[in-house]
Amino acid sequence: MSYDLWYWDGIPGRGEFVRLALEAAGIPYRDRARENDGKNHDGDSASLVEDLQQPRAHPPFAPPYLVADGMTIGQAANILLYLGEKHGLAPADTEGRLWINQVQLTLADLVTEVHDVYHPIAAGLYYEDQKDEASRRAADFRANRLPKFLGYFEKLVHADSGWLTADGWTYADLSLYYVLDGLLYAFPRRMLRIAHAYPRLMALHQRVERLPSLQDYFNSPRRLPWGNGIFRHYDELDPLED
Amino acid sequence: MSYDLWYWDGIPGRGEFVRLALEAAGIPYRDRARENDGKNHDGDSASLVEDLQQPRAHPPFAPPYLVADGMTIGQAANILLYLGEKHGLAPADTEGRLWINQVQLTLADLVTEVHDVYHPIAAGLYYEDQKDEASRRAADFRANRLPKFLGYFEKLVHADSGWLTADGWTYADLSLYYVLDGLLYAFPRRMLRIAHAYPRLMALHQRVERLPSLQDYFNSPRRLPWGNGIFRHYDELDPLED
Numbered sequence: 001m002s003y004d005l006w007y008w009d010g011i012p013g014r015g016e017f018v019r020l021a022l023e024a025a026g027i028p029y030r031d032r033a034r035e036n037d038g039k040n041h042d043g044d045s046a047s048l049v050e051d052l053q054q055p056r057a058h059p060p061f062a063p064p065y066l067v068a069d070g071m072t073i074g075q076a077a078n079i080l081l082y083l084g085e086k087h088g089l090a091p092a093d094t095e096g097r098l099w100i101n102q103v104q105l106t107l108a109d110l111v112t113e114v115h116d117v118y119h120p121i122a123a124g125l126y127y128e129d130q131k132d133e134a135s136r137r138a139a140d141f142r143a144n145r146l147p148k149f150l151g152y153f154e155k156l157v158h159a160d161s162g163w164l165t166a167d168g169w170t171y172a173d174l175s176l177y178y179v180l181d182g183l184l185y186a187f188p189r190r191m192l193r194i195a196h197a198y199p200r201l202m203a204l205h206q207r208v209e210r211l212p213s214l215q216d217y218f219n220s221p222r223r224l225p226w227g228n229g230i231f232r233h234y235d236e237l238d239p240l241e242d
Numbered sequence: 243m244s245y246d247l248w249y250w251d252g253i254p255g256r257g258e259f260v261r262l263a264l265e266a267a268g269i270p271y272r273d274r275a276r277e278n279d280g281k282n283h284d285g286d287s288a289s290l291v292e293d294l295q296q297p298r299a300h301p302p303f304a305p306p307y308l309v310a311d312g313m314t315i316g317q318a319a320n321i322l323l324y325l326g327e328k329h330g331l332a333p334a335d336t337e338g339r340l341w342i343n344q345v346q347l348t349l350a351d352l353v354t355e356v357h358d359v360y361h362p363i364a365a366g367l368y369y370e371d372q373k374d375e376a377s378r379r380a381a382d383f384r385a386n387r388l389p390k391f392l393g394y395f396e397k398l399v400h401a402d403s404g405w406l407t408a409d410g411w412t413y414a415d416l417s418l419y420y421v422l423d424g425l426l427y428a429f430p431r432r433m434l435r436i437a438h439a440y441p442r443l444m445a446l447h448q449r450v451e452r453l454p455s456l457q458d459y460f461n462s463p464r465r466l467p468w469g470n471g472i473f474r475h476y477d478e479l480d481p482l483e484d
Binding site: 058059060061071073074075077078081082094095098099101102105106109112116120121122123124125133136137140144145149152155156 | 300301302303313315316317319320323324336337340341343344347348351354358362363364365366367375378379382386387391394397398
């Protein structure tokens with residue numbers, strides 16, 4: 001059996017949480033909105049737009065969603081909960097399973113805050129139409145929210161294993177890597193200035209970057225580059241001094 | 243065994259997602275930050291502030307959290323996942339269990355958007371310090387986000403049962419009620435104008451309001467009134483016409 005992943009082409013976005021888990025575990029999947037199947041052209045995700053119109057018992061509110069075993073599963077954290085249970089990408093006991101889900105949900109909260117840095121007034125408006133407000137929200141994010149989240153996640157990494165559990169990586173470790181990588185892309189000046197305070201996070205970032213099972217993916221066109229997705233880089237939102 | 247729920251006193255907030263499930267299922271719990279145990283006074287949640295300082299293997303990023311079976315479980319959706327599995331407050335099969343979790347996560351997304359209507363620039367600033375931006379964000383919320391979410395949830399309610407599943411209420415039905423009740427409090431003019439388009443949601447709201455197992459709770463001081471929490475009412479954000 002193979003999974004069908006559905007997510008917007010052109011940005012890593014929240015689809016990348018799922019891709020990293022599938023790739024690191026070597027689980028076959030199709031990235032449907034990126035397939036050159038006569039429908040998708042130039043990142044228009046035409047097949048996804050069409051698929052979203054299908055009537056379903058359990059429709060997703062938004063991509064990503066995974067079609068698996070006849071089910072449609074939406075919400076990135078929910079997809080990972082499913083994959084984690086089915087493929088052993090998280091502890092199997094109740095406490096460990098809930099803990100990894102909890103970390104994933106907190107990462108999702110951080111990603112939503114990052115999204116809103118560029119869209120403080122309306123998700124449907126361009127960044128350029130809310131630049132002044134974004135500048136103020138970014139200042140608050142850099143000064144308050146970013147260190148609060150990073151300080152929290154830093155404490156969660158085990159000193160011995162270097163991962164969120166004592167026994168090696170889980171899907172939430174991959175997600176933590178992804179969020180750190182996005183922050184390093186979006187706010188490189190700020191991140192470089194404060195990185196010394198988060199040695200375990202920076203080491204985890206390197207550890208995932210070098211995971212043998214991800215090297216093929218990282219060097220393939222399946223991996224989308226950063227750009228104008230959820231994580232964005234604007235010089236004016238990452239000033240040298242503040 | 244009894245559960246310890248920890249959440250800020252004074253607002254229903256995200257703690258109410260958990261309270262409604264515990265109360266509707268008749269599960270004993272202590273609402274620790276609201277107990278008159280010599281620590282908490284005038285909604286200062288002193289015992290919660292103290293408890294948050296405790297070192298823990300699995301610390302929560304923020305309240306609510308539930309202490310149960312020697313575990314500390316954070317993130318409202320994660321707490322409900324646990325309670326749902328343990329007390330039968332959601333379907334037991336994989337598809338149904340994931341679906342109810344998915345709906346809960348989408349409700350959590352909506353609640354975050356409501357929170358940000360009043361805090362578009364910074365969660366740490368007062369509404370009064372970001373009123374102009376809140377006015378613009380509220381206009382977008384009323385015009386675009388609110389109908390998008392409500393239209394989605396409306397389609398999820400079964401015509402026959404009146405609930406999210408064919409078999410009666412789940413914890414996500416209680417959460418859906420709570421979010422609708424909050425929207426009716428925060429945006430009464432807008433909600434009354436558009437309610438006719440969401441007959442199943444409005445009927446579900448009434449159905450939970452009348453659940454026999456919740457009557458004792460609704461008439462007790464355990465239920466906190468709406469106020470300046472996540473859902474707020476400001477006349478200027480809910481104009482008669484727009």
